[in-house]
Amino acid sequence: MEKNVKLNNEQFILVLNSGSSSLKFAVYHYKSMHRQWFGVITGIGKPLGNMTISDSHQHEASRRMRHYRNIEDASTEIILWLKENKKNCQIYAIGYRIVQGGANHMVPEIVTEKLLADLNALIFLAPNHLPNELSLINTFLLKFPSLNHVACFDTNFHREMPDENKFYPLPVKYKKQGLRRYGFHGMSYEYIMQKLNEQYAFIDQKKIIIAHLGNGSSMAAISSGKGFDTTMGISPMGGLVMATRCGDLDPGAILFMLKQNDITAEELDVELSEESGMKAIAGTGDMQEILNMGDDDKRAVAAITLYCCQAKKFIAALAASMGGLDMLIFTGGIGQNSPEIRERICADMDFMALKIDRCLNLRTEKIVSCQSSRVCIRVMKTDEEFMIALHTKRILEGGEEKDSTFSTQSEVEIT
Incomplete structure (x- = not known):
């Protein structure tokens, strides 16, 4: 623990959760783990962004509208807010969500010079996430060099998947280079499982699928209380079709795109991650906008049909992989807030004894399955920020x- 920062009873953990065009942050009381503040900056990189901050009672306490050119501008805004609220918000430690740390960095760990160097070398694995996340860390390290900084990896939840679900059928040299199925949204899955453990006895004996559906969508199969399989692979582009990401593709489709077009690997990455998915079909990746377009819009119908069809296929595939299914959890922005998408996904799934109750689903009850459904269907709110604070x-x-990979790592203060 950092020696020159003394912990008192009124200090807090700051959590930073960076997205492609947004930055979430939260402040938790160190002792009680009660959330004191929650904020989000949206519209980063757009002409006008928005920062909203809510207090512990979920009442809006502050709103600011400004032009945030990049993640550095958003970071500066949070630092300014912390300075203005220093009396009520003394930060003791900062936790960061890191989407990808490769094969050697999965378990949460103290930020060190070596870790930052390793993550910089891994940018090619997550070019749409790691640069912003590293910029965030460097900005806060520079401003708060004496605080404790902790990196929490989205891949940690999936690290114990069995080999048949972890590795690709490729020459062994690629496995040695770190090419494998890492899986993502791990903080979300971990939070849901923690809540289920509090609510159910012997939850580790259940076979569970958690559908984290949002701008980025994935599913995880949990067996014996551990991550067993997941839809995303080496990157957050794989698996389900998403807002702007393509999801799974035949490798031949990628070769086709490269051979038939004069584009670089970097340009292809942008096309697959920012210009594909539902945006490519409907003109927008925002699910609520697509639903509002109505049944008369063929593009909207095509996008929703594809999204729900793929979700059905992955639910069935993950259940087959585990050898059964006891519980299906919907979470994430779409999973939690869209009864229509939940109903469409669960429609015609009777063959798996999976039946949704339309009335319960419309009221967004915790349990939305019919009494005759052998599979329990639930809607749950996730909280990635809490898990980062807890780690x-x-x-x-x-x-x-602790993982043996990190046991000999020294803790170097970054200045």
């Missing part, structure tokens, strides 16, 4: 699970 606290108190 940060555990690391600093020495209670976090």
Whole structure:
């Protein structure tokens, strides 16, 4: 633990969760883990962005509208807010969500010079995420060099998947280079499983699929209380079709795109991650906008049909992989807030004894399955920020699970 920062009873953990065009942040009381503040900056890179901050009672406490050119501008805005609220918000540690740390960095760990160097070398694995995440860390390290900084990896939840679900059928040299199925949205899955453990006895005996559906969508199969399989692979582009990401493609389709067009690998990455998915079909990747376009718009119908059809296929495939299904959880922006999408996904799934109750689903009850459904269908709110805060606290108190990969790593203060 950092020696020159003394912990008192009124200090907090700051959590930073960076997206492609947004930045979420939250402040948790170190001792009680009660969330004191939650904020989000949206529209980063657009002509006009928005920062909203809510208090512990979920009442809006502040709103600012400005032009945030990049993640550095958004970071500066948060730092300014922290300075203005220093009396009520003394930060002891900062936790960061990191989407990808490669094969050697999955378990949460203290930010060191070596870790930053390793992550910089891995940018090619997550070019749409890691640059912003590293910029965020560097900005806050520069401003708060004496604080404890902890990196929490989205891939941690999936690290114990069995080999048949973890590795690709490719020459062994690629496996040695770190080419494997990492899986993502791990903080979300971990939070849902923690809540289920609190609510159900023997949850580790259940076979569960969690559908994290949002701008980025994925599913995870959980068996014996651990991640067993997931839809995303080496990158967050794989699996389900998403807002602007293509999802799974035949490798031949990627070769076709490269051979038939004079584009670089970087240009192809942009096309697959920012110009594909539902945006390519409907003209927008925003699910609510697509639903509002109505049944008369063929593009909207095509996008929704594809999204729900793929979700059905992955639910069935993951259930087959585990050898059964006891519980299906919907979470994420779409999964939690769109009864129509949930109903469409669950329609005609009777063959799996999976039946949704339309009335319960419209009221967004916790359990939305019919009494005759053998599979329990639930809607749950996720909280990635809480899991980051919890991991940060555990690391600093020495209670976090350690991986031998990190046991000899020194903790170097970054200045």
